[in-house]
Amino acid sequence: MFNPFTFLLEPLQFAFMRDALLMGAILGVLCAVTGSYLIVRQMSMIGDVIAHSVVPGISLAFFWGWDLTLGAFITGLLSAIVVALIEQRSPVKVDAAMSLTLTSFFALGILLIARLRTNQVDLTKLLFGDILEVTPSDVWRTALITLGILLLVKLFYKELLFYSFDPLGAQASGLPVQWLYLGLIGAITLTIVATMQVVGVLLVTALLIGPAITAYLWVKELHQMMILGGILGALATVGGMYSSYYFDLPSGPAIVLVIFSGFVITLLFSPRQGLLTRHWRHPNAQP
Amino acid sequence: MIVILTLTMLEVCHLTASYRNHLALQDVSFVLHPGQVTNLLGPNGAGKSTVLKALLGLIPLHSGTILWQKTPFRQHLRRVAYVPQRSTIDWDYPITVENVVRLGRVRQTGWFRDLSPRAKAIARYALDRVGMADYGRHPIGELSGGQQQRVFIARALAQEADIFFFDEPFTGIDHQTEAVLFDVFAQLKAEGKTLLVISHDLGNHLAHYDQFLLLNQTLIAAGSQKEVMCPDCLERAYGKGFFIRAA
């Protein structure tokens, strides 16, 4: 007999699963909040750039005996600044600048790992994440980062709303848009650094973008997108981890596919934008 | 009275600005007076939007000075309301009309503070002035182009600024919205505000403006309708054969 209680409770008897689930839920919320800004600024790709660009930082930090997170944060942030500089100072289009920066930083990272013999940096774990490695102190750190970022978003919400909706208007009214951009990029880099342990650098954008863009299809204001996105993100990571536990799947990909399923369902059935709901309401309308 | 007028004007002297290596404005000088609506005219690519961006400090200046009451204009940007050209906005952004207008109060409110009930009342009143009071809860993307334009005018009104810059507010709007806009201009004028409006209209509505600036990289003519709308000046701005096409 299927018993939903044992189904839900069984994984919780393991300490590592409790930590992983808690961590996943927190990250689901954090990613939706910072990811919402990526979406509305139309710069989802920058998430990918930063995620790949943490690799050289991790290698260097490992070599010098620093905290890996610090190295990851520095090169991740640097890559976003490089993209912004190329975009502002040359006629090169932003997508080309991003592709070039992403691959170059990633290549540098692989090269450094080989050259500095920091092979103890487990490349597979880096790329795909490993929830089994989550420790209680990781959970604490992630919770603190999340609280900090949520607080900052609350404090600067109206300025960030202005800047992300109408950057030119915001700049004209005298808001320090360069600093707002840098703050946003900093928060996104922190989010990615915190998240990559769970899903790895290759899949981290899915968690940043997926729940928030799903929420976008349901609501009409940025803060609603963040709240609903946070709930969806937490549900998706937890759901992904349960399926990973029961079907013996790698957790990162499982989470990403749960997120994508939620997105597809919304795309078909959401009340305002759903492809099928629209069809049912106006059966003869052109799609 | 004259003393006040000369004190509060906006003086632009020898403005030169460029994008990378393309010279967009060369030695442009003019004066804007309070209680006047100035029309900035010129062909596509003349540098009209660039004038506004240079005034607002959105692009770096090569040379030139901009003064407000004899002090650098940079210190007075809070007094300016700017309505950008439509194309710079992402209309799919998840935001309601009400909140777009409230953005006009962000700078006045200052950091770390929520909008006060008074600020929200100002925003509501501004929306009412452009006849959009019933649309507060609508997403901005679900309005027509003219309605969106009105919302942005409302945002500018909510700023309670002294100086207003409008970049082509008349593109793609109907007569009704046009009438609302000219109404708003007249009210602002009566309140002693300074207005600079970019438009492509050379015909029916020139009576609404007090001063004209004809631009094509350099300032070709400035002054009253009679002084600026002369065949010679227009030909220098728009090129030969302009009248044949316009006829």
Ligand SMILES: Nc1ncnc2c1ncn2[C@@H]1O[C@H](COP(=O)(O)OP(=O)(O)OP(=O)(O)O)[C@@H](O)[C@H]1O
């Ligand atoms: N971001 C930019 N980078 C490089 N050149 C630019 C940029 N923006 C404008 N220009 C150039 O500067 C010149 C003036 O442009 P501007 O946008 O001020 O013209 P405009 O008078 O507003 O034209 P329109 O009527 O089409 O709006 C044009 O030749 C244009 O090609």
Ligand SMILES: [Mg+2]
């Ligand atoms: Mg223009």
